[in-house]
Every structure is written in C-alpha cells, then in structure tokens.
Amino acid sequence: MTVEQSTNRPPRRRPVHGATIGIIVLDTGFERLPGDVANAMTWRFPVHYHVVTGVRPQDVIEGNPEKALPAFYDAIDRLTELGVDGIATSCGFLAMVHPQLRAYSSVPVASSSLMQIPLVLQTLPVDRTVGVIISDRKSITDQHFLNVGAPVDLPLGELAFDGPIRANMRNNAARVSYAAQERDAFQTVERMLAETPSIGALVSECANLPPYSRAIQRTFGVPVYDVVSLVEWLHAGLRPRNFHSEPLP
Incomplete structure (x- = not known):
C-alpha cells in the first residue's frame, strides 16, 4: 500500500x-x-x-x-x-x-x-561561526539572510570580480577551466579564514561553486555546504x- x-x-x-x-x-x-x-x-x-x-x-x-x-x-x-x-x-x-x-x-x-546557515550554525562549537562565500558582495543585503532565518552578521568572502568564475559567468564562456576556477575559489577561502579564524564551516551562496567543495574541505579542513548539499x-x-x-x- x-x-x-x-x-x-x-x-x-x-x-x-x-x-x-x-x-x-x-x-x-x-x-x-x-x-x-x-x-x-x-x-x-x-x-x-x-x-x-x-x-x-x-x-x-x-x-x-x-x-x-x-x-x-x-x-x-x-x-x-x-x-x-x-x-x-x-x-x-x-x-x-x-x-x-x-x-x-x-x-x-x-x-x-543560504537556507542551510541556521542548521550549520547549530552544529558548530559555540566559539565558531559560518563563513559565506558569495559572488557579489555589493548586492547581498540583510534581507537575503533574514528571508531564510539566517543571522546578518556573518563573515563574507567575495569571489574576485575579475577572477575566472565571475568572468566566465559574465561572459557566458562556452569552455571553462576547472583548475583556474578551483584556484579562484581557494583564494577566496584563504582570505576568509585569514580574516576570521573563528570560521568553523563554509556555506557557498554561489550555485556554481559545488564542483570545488570537496577540494576546499580537504585543503582547509572545514565542512563545506552548498546548493548540492541542500x-x-x-x-x-x-x-x-x-x-x-x-x-x-
């Protein structure tokens, strides 16, 4: 039945x-x-x-x-x-x-x-926070976070405007380099963790970042959540x- x-x-x-x-x-x-x-x-x-x-x-x-x-x-x-x-x-x-x-x-x-942020926060030790990888810092607002029940004061890491990920998106590149885009993502994460050592997990806002989540986790040793995990x-x-x-x- x-x-x-x-x-x-x-x-x-x-x-x-x-x-x-x-x-x-x-x-x-x-x-x-x-x-x-x-x-x-x-x-x-x-x-x-x-x-x-x-x-x-x-x-x-x-x-x-x-x-x-x-x-x-x-x-x-x-x-x-x-x-x-x-x-x-x-x-x-x-x-x-x-x-x-x-x-x-x-x-x-x-x-x-971003809907995963509240749950991920609840899994972390109390002295750790969630870092959010975003594709456009100037366009993200408090309302984006409030609409999904997330706090508004989280550390953000922006993909470089002229980096391969955002450039390929803007230009609708018919062919992209996995290695170049992975380096782009790594550089963003490295900056984030240096600026905010209390980051205990990452959430990728950008839905084009999941190809690099495993490599980010293995390289930097923090859990990574993205649209695929959602x-x-x-x-x-x-x-x-x-x-x-x-x-x-």
Missing part, C-alpha cells in the same frame, strides 16, 4: 515519473561542470530542469528579482505539473524572493543554499532510503 493510498489522498497526476526534484535554472550560456547545480551529471537521482528564459543571473543578483516572479511562478507550475515533489533554484540570491516562492508553491521549495537534503526527506528487505513502491 502506498502512502497516498494509506492516507486516502488521490494520487497526483504525473505525466513523467521517477524524478522527485525539479530545478529552476537561470538563462545562462557558460559551461556547467559536473558538480554544478545545472549539470545533470551532478545528481545521484534524476531531476527535471526548467530554464526561466530571459532571466539572467544579473537580473536576480544586481536587479530586482521580484520583477521575474511571474517567470518563476510559471516554472513552479510546469515542474509540479510534471510531477515533482520538491523544487530548487540555481542561484543563492533568490533568497530575496524565497517568501514569495514558498507562498506560491504547492510543494517544498529550496530557493537558496538539494540532496531536500531529496532525502522526499524519498527516504529504503531499509526494508522488500522494496517499497
């Missing part, structure tokens, strides 16, 4: 089966390496993607993301109509409209990797592991 049968809920209409998570992707053209939220090879489970055509990263980061809400609402509708049980996005700055996305959606929404956490609740000898439906 399925959960829907046992609770007398009618089964949802699902024209596509087997993918629990839907991911809303901004309109970009740069290469997405494995580990990036918009590279399908990143995931250990199938996902559905929906691109919000015409909504670029700069529209969300530097502009007013509320203007793009109709496009995000349409994406939520299309993904839920396909049958997904949870939705994520591909930019941490969408924390600015998290309350609106959450209010609109009929399924759980993980809009920003989506995997969301999926774990929506599809818990099966420990029964007989497979559940």
